[in-house]
Amino acid sequence: MGKNKIFEGFRVLAKYKYLIWILSFKELKIQYRGSYLGFFWSLMNPLLLLIIYTFLYVIVFHNPVKTYTVYLFCGLLPYSWLQSSVIIGTGSIAGSSSLVSKSLLPPEIIVFSKVGAYFLNFMLSLPVLIIFILLFKVRIGFPLVYFPLLAVIEFFLTAGITLFLSALNVFYRDIQFIIMNLMTFLFFSLPIMYFDNNLPPKIRHIIYLDPIAYLMKCFQDIFYFNMFPRPFYVLGVLLISLLFYIIGYSYFASRKELFSEFV
Amino acid sequence: MSSYNSEYAVEVNSITKVFRRLSSHTTLKKAFIDLITFNRNKQVKMLKFTALKDVNFNIKRGETFGIIGPNGAGKSTLLKILCGIMRPTSGKVAINGSLSALLELGTGFHPELTGRENILINGLILGLSKKEIVSKYDEIIEFSGIKDFIDEPIKTYSSGMAVRLSFSVAVNVNPDILILDEVLAVGDAEFQTKSKKRIEEYINSGKTVLLVSHDKTAILNYCTEALLLYKGTVLTKGKTEDVVDRYEEVESVS
Numbered sequence: 164m165g166k167n168k169i170f171e172g173f174r175v176l177a178k179y180k181y182l183i184w185i186l187s188f189k190e191l192k193i194q195y196r197g198s199y200l201g202f203f204w205s206l207m208n209p210l211l212l213l214i215i216y217t218f219l220y221v222i223v224f225h226n227p228v229k230t231y232t233v234y235l236f237c238g239l240l241p242y243s244w245l246q247s248s249v250i251i252g253t254g255s256i257a258g259s260s261s262l263v264s265k266s267l268l269p270p271e272i273i274v275f276s277k278v279g280a281y282f283l284n285f286m287l288s289l290p291v292l293i294i295f296i297l298l299f300k301v302r303i304g305f306p307l308v309y310f311p312l313l314a315v316i317e318f319f320l321t322a323g324i325t326l327f328l329s330a331l332n333v334f335y336r337d338i339q340f341i342i343m344n345l346m347t348f349l350f351f352s353l354p355i356m357y358f359d360n361n362l363p364p365k366i367r368h369i370i371y372l373d374p375i376a377y378l379m380k381c382f383q384d385i386f387y388f389n390m391f392p393r394p395f396y397v398l399g400v401l402l403i404s405l406l407f408y409i410i411g412y413s414y415f416a417s418r419k420e421l422f423s424e425f426v
Numbered sequence: 427m428s429s430y431n432s433e434y435a436v437e438v439n440s441i442t443k444v445f446r447r448l449s450s451h452t453t454l455k456k457a458f459i460d461l462i463t464f465n466r467n468k469q470v471k472m473l474k475f476t477a478l479k480d481v482n483f484n485i486k487r488g489e490t491f492g493i494i495g496p497n498g499a500g501k502s503t504l505l506k507i508l509c510g511i512m513r514p515t516s517g518k519v520a521i522n523g524s525l526s527a528l529l530e531l532g533t534g535f536h537p538e539l540t541g542r543e544n545i546l547i548n549g550l551i552l553g554l555s556k557k558e559i560v561s562k563y564d565e566i567i568e569f570s571g572i573k574d575f576i577d578e579p580i581k582t583y584s585s586g587m588a589v590r591l592s593f594s595v596a597v598n599v600n601p602d603i604l605i606l607d608e609v610l611a612v613g614d615a616e617f618q619t620k621s622k623k624r625i626e627e628y629i630n631s632g633k634t635v636l637l638v639s640h641d642k643t644a645i646l647n648y649c650t651e652a653l654l655l656y657k658g659t660v661l662t663k664g665k666t667e668d669v670v671d672r673y674e675e676v677e678s679v680s
Contacts, residue, residue: 182550185543193538262536265529267509268551420513423506424445 172271172412179272186272187279194280205284206291209239216356228358230299230387236292237386238355238379241313244285245321245375246346252277252325253332254339257426264423271415274329278322282314292386306385309392313381316397316404320378323407326415333418333425353379374403434522435603435634436485436508441517443478443503443658477503478514479658485651487522488632492649492666494639494673499655501638505529505607508636523602523634526552528592537581541572541591544580548595562598569624570594571617590617597624603634608641622647642670 176183195201216235220226228234252274256263263270296303332338350356353376359367370376377400381392477500485491495501506512508519509527535544545566549559567576570591572583580588596604606625625648629635639645645652646666653663654673662672 179550181556182547185546185550189536189539189543196538264506264511266535266548266551267511267525267527268547420510423511 168413168416169409171416172408175269175271175412176275179269179275183272183275183279186276187283190276190280191283202284202287206288209236209243209288210291212239220356230301233292233295233299233301234358234383234387235356236295237383238353240285240288240292241317241382242350242353242355242379243288244281245317246350247284248278248281248321249325249328250339250343250346251281252321253328253342256329256422257333257336257339260426263426270419270422271326271412274326274415275322278318278325282318296386301387302389303386304389306389306391309381309385309397312397312401313378313385313392316401317378319408320375320400320404323404323409323411325411326408327411330415330418330422333422349373349375352376354383355379374400378404432522433486434484434520435487435489436491436522436636437518437520438481438483438508439518439520441478441481441504441507441514441519442476443500443507443512444515445475445477447473447475477658478507481517481655481658481660483653483660483663485634485636487634489651490629490635490637490649492637492639492645492652492669493655494642494645494652494669495655496640496677498657500658501640501655502529502607504655505605505636505638508605521603524553525603525605526596526599526601527605527607528596529605529607535580535588535592538579540579541570541576541583542567544591545595548592549599552599552601554599559599566591566594566598569598569620586614593621597621597628601633603636604628605636605638607638642673646670 191202195204198204213232213235217232220228220231220235255273255277256270259270259273262268262273328338328342352370352373354362354370359370359380362370377396381397381400384390384392481500481504483491493501493504503512505527506529507514508521509525509529510521511529536547539547542563545563546556546559549562550556554562567573570576570587570593572587572591575583575587580591583591593606596606625635629648635648637645637648649666651664652666652669654661654669654676656676661676662669
């Protein structure tokens with residue numbers, strides 16, 4: 164029984180994979196319906212941040228790293244996937260009262276489709292990253308084979324966090340506002356806009372207590388440093404992300420039959 | 427969801443549902459004041475409401491079962507528990523077979539998506555493959571009679587259109603057990619005749635139907651057995667005629 168429950172989250176994914184896939188696409192479509200520039204808008208945010216940070220780093224602080232923009236982009240894109248999914252996903256159950264209380268749709272599918280939609284967003288912005296990589300003549304190569312595994316890791320990590328928070332947010336609506344602020348804090352705690360080797364060793368240790376920091380590092384390894392991420396890191400983050408997913412899903416599943424009373 | 431007792435499609439075993447709500451005008455400030463003043467007569471109260479009390483019944487396979495009761499009797503709460511959307515406070519429910527439900531009119535759709543997309547999604551939720559659903563598109567769309575709007579988002583539909591589509595999906599996906607909540611008064615006369623015919627076909631094919639209504643004629647027309655739900659308790663159950671007679675008594679009293 165206990166064993167069954169641990170794997171329930173994976174069974175649901177397998178059972179509804181096609182439905183989740185379709186809803187993720189639709190989610191993306193809905194986001195940009197009626198806007199002229201459509202998908203372009205989801206690139207605007209990282210591009211604007213890119214301009215601001217490049218200005219700060221290169222012009223204000225006279226940083227000599229010429230390819231800083233590419234470095235920044237490598238971390239910014241996977242981080243945006245996580246951030247948007249968590250922020251939007253946290254409020255998704257509380258915000259879908261008619262689907263939650265009047266349809267047979269398993270509510271976790273709503274959360275999966277948000278994470279899936281921002282995954283598609285992430286995938287669609289990769290060509291822009293590639294253009295930057297080529298423009299700045301950054302070398303990339305074989306380490307890219309790690310990409311699918313890293314994406315899977317990020318999916319489970321993001322889904323686990325989002326499932327947990329979205330269930331909690333049904334009962335305590337403050338969560339979504341707290342999360343919005345925490346995500347900004349999280350961003351600056353990660354070595355995305357700065358290089359971790361510029362940090363004093365003590366602070367670096369603190370920053371690497373966060374598994375997300377390792378994941379971002381792995382993305383930067385394959386897209387920017389052209390090196391294979393340390394297998395120890397990858398394995399560690401993989402295990403942690405699966406653990407997050409199991410915990411997040413279990414909590415969600417234990418609460419989901421109460422949602423219809425509170426949304 | 428196992429079929430440990432294959433004689434019944436639905437088994438409901440002493441279901442009780444108590445809703446808990448904080449009293450209205452609950453604010454953090456009042457809660458805080460209560461906390462620090464040890465106020466015996468607290469401003470923030472937990473209100474309890476018993477929506478269902480010790481409800482028992484079984485539905486045989488292939489039976490058309492009716493649940494009748496006035497507004498506020500707990501019918502919708504009971505259905506939500508049967509569908510697994512809500513958890514009972516105590517008691518057990520067993521559903522032996524696949525289940526499709528039409529809960530409250532025209533809901534359960536994604537408002538931003540088109541009718542066609544919603545058909546696909548609903549079919550997938552009920553466990554059909556994409557192929558099976560695509561093969562049923564024409565039938566479902568034809569039946570709903572909203573062919574011209576099928577590629578428009580659901581939010582642009584009138585309530586009548588949404589109901590017709592949801593009814594059409596629910597009956598055409600061919601579940602073992604079909605739950606219909608207050609839907610038989612849906613649509614114009616033509617659609618009513620059509621849906622009646624479809625339900626009869628469905629019943630005749632040996633599937634289980636659970637019909638919920640406050641409308642006596644619908645229950646009398648379709649159901650062999652029924653139960654009367656009143657203020658959360660089962661007043662009577664058994665032959666439909668007897669149950670409806672009792673319902674009329676209850677109605678005349680209140």
